[in-house]
Amino acid sequence: MDCFNHSGVAAVGTCKCCSKGLCSNCATDLTYGLACKNQHESQVEAMNMIIENNAKMYAAAPKNTIIAPVFYLFMGLLFSGFGYFSGGGIVSLPFLMGLGFIVFAVVVFLRNRALFGNGENS
Known part of the structure; x- marks a missing residue:
């Protein structure tokens, strides 16, 4: 897969928000997912926070x-x-x-x- 922004450059992953292929220059690594640099960082961070909170709530559910x-x-x-x-x-x-x-x-x-x-x- 090629980078969405740079044709001919191999993508290192996809944006967790928009799923576009990204090269190392276009991607921001947010530990639990890549984001389009200067575009989707806040959305991907919000998605990661939601997933983390849901995991905590689901783990606590059997006790409640x-x-x-x-x-x-x-x-x-x-x-x-x-x-x-x-x-x-x-x-x-x-x-x-x-x-x-x-x-x-x-x-x-x-x-x-x-x-x-x-x-x-x-």
Whole structure:
């Protein structure tokens, strides 16, 4: 592949932003990718930062999979208890909402386990 800007000059790589072939004079090495010199450095740096942050978030996700289900379970127990003990029994709206929260907690927990596993590998 030839350099996009200099025909006949071999490209050493491609710009991570625009994918054009670049020779050593036209490329800026940003450690995790090449960029067109004086054109795409900021875009490639932003892309690298996004990828790095996403990797950190994905690595932390298995540890955080229990937070939402515990919250929904707590709210379900709170609503159900209030609905039942306030005299409304099992047909009161708060009790039924609490059951909905509890079911949702189980669904979220199972979905998180399917996506991220047990979180024991971290």
